[in-house]
Amino acid sequence: MSRFLSPKLADLTPYTPGEQPQNRQYIKLNTNESPYPPAPGVAAALAAADAADLRLYSDPEAAKPRAAIAAYYGLKPENVFLGNGSDEVLAFAFQAFGRGRQMAFPDVTYAFYSVFAALFGIPTRVVPLTADFAIDPADYYRPGEQVVLANPNAITGLELPLTAIEGILQRHPDDMVIIDEAYVDFGGQSAAALLAEYPNLLVVQTLSKSRQLAGARVGLALGSPEVIADLNTVKFSFNPYNVNRLSLELAAAAVKDKAYFNACCAKIIADREFTAAGLKKLGFRVLPGKANFLLARHDKVSGEAYYKQLKERGILVRWFDEPRIRDFVRITIGSHAEMQALLDATAQILAE
Ligand SMILES: Cc1ncc(COP(=O)(O)O)c(C=O)c1O
Numbered sequence: 001m002s003r004f005l006s007p008k009l010a011d012l013t014p015y016t017p018g019e020q021p022q023n024r025q026y027i028k029l030n031t032n033e034s035p036y037p038p039a040p041g042v043a044a045a046l047a048a049a050d051a052a053d054l055r056l057y058s059d060p061e062a063a064k065p066r067a068a069i070a071a072y073y074g075l076k077p078e079n080v081f082l083g084n085g086s087d088e089v090l091a092f093a094f095q096a097f098g099r100g101r102q103m104a105f106p107d108v109t110y111a112f113y114s115v116f117a118a119l120f121g122i123p124t125r126v127v128p129l130t131a132d133f134a135i136d137p138a139d140y141y142r143p144g145e146q147v148v149l150a151n152p153n154a155i156t157g158l159e160l161p162l163t164a165i166e167g168i169l170q171r172h173p174d175d176m177v178i179i180d181e182a183y184v185d186f187g188g189q190s191a192a193a194l195l196a197e198y199p200n201l202l203v204v205q206t207l208s209k210s211r212q213l214a215g216a217r218v219g220l221a222l223g224s225p226e227v228i229a230d231l232n233t234v235k236f237s238f239n240p241y242n243v244n245r246l247s248l249e250l251a252a253a254a255v256k257d258k259a260y261f262n263a264c265c266a267k268i269i270a271d272r273e274f275t276a277a278g279l280k281k282l283g284f285r286v287l288p289g290k291a292n293f294l295l296a297r298h299d300k301v302s303g304e305a306y307y308k309q310l311k312e313r314g315i316l317v318r319w320f321d322e323p324r325i326r327d328f329v330r331i332t333i334g335s336h337a338e339m340q341a342l343l344d345a346t347a348q349i350l351a352e
Pocket of ligand 1: 031032084085086087088110150153154180182205206207208214217218219
């Protein structure tokens with residue numbers, strides 16, 4: 001830290017991203033990326049791109065992908081906001097709806113929520129998950145507070161039914177309820193279906209996971225035109241050209257190919273169930289997750305030891321050194337062959 005850093009940031013602990021090794025080829029099951037390439041239209045859009053166009057700024061309205069996303073959800077482009085990854089969308093939402101107000105979220109969830117709150121000086125109420133790692137909706141029945149929930153929840157993968165989300169929305173008529181659906185396409189139900197009825201709802205999604213574009217950095221929000229206008233107020237006060245020219249094209253192409261999207265999601269779901277069954281057979285406790293990852297623990301090997309031994313064998317998973325989940329590892333669902341390799345390595349580790 002330099003002596004020039006604002007004292008307000010002196011205590012800020014930044015987010016720690018998962019390892020992105022640049023020097024060794026791993027079976028990479030640690031940051032919930034897709035094992036599959038983006039839709040064929042994405043490669044075509046990339047091939048058609050002209051480097052000379054990069055001298056021009058990108059479209060600040062992001063019209064092309066917003067139209068494609070609106071068509072996909074049966075919404076209007078005014079209902080859609082585009083960001084540089086959903087991390088940026090969430091950061092804008094925290095600034096737009098959280099500043100000067102309290103925000104509530106679970107103790108075990110996406111770590112960026114507490115980082116954004118600290119960065120923007122937003123007071124928080126951190127709500128413990130139940131003993132089974134579930135979200136109890138009644139814990140969020142506190143009008144006057146903004147709510148942010150990942151659904152399925154990050155780290156656990158557990159899903160909250162739409163009826164529970166609706167219950168929270170009904171008790172917060174004058175507060176924003178942000179539902180982060182980074183993992184919804186792997187078997188969850190999107191709260192986008194509730195948008196027409198609840199102007200206090202903001203749905204945040206990403207093209208990083210189910211549309212294979214983590215490296216292009218594209219996230220989105222769905223909400224009422226007024227709420228989307230609020231996000232634009234923050235965006236146009238920060239970085240009007242927040243999504244680059246190439247990514248705008250790639251995002252539009254990815255969203256248009258429904259058949260490829262459905263096929264990739266179906267493969268991930270099938271391999272998630274295959275992996276969960278395999279781990280259970282080896283004696284693991286596996287949370288019944290609906291995401292493209294599983295949270296699992298074994299009585300005979302600590303989360304840290306299992307993570308380290310897998311890494312020695314060339315398989316990267318994620319271990320969180322945090323109180324309630326230290327005994328677990330989070331395993332991203334890769335290809336079928338990768339999941340078979342994980343199960344084989346795990347059997348070896350347990351046999352040693
Ligand atoms: C719950 C959740 N929300 C948002 C994100 C951010 O994704 P991105 O910025 O790649 O869109 C992640 C990434 O892992 C996540 O787990």
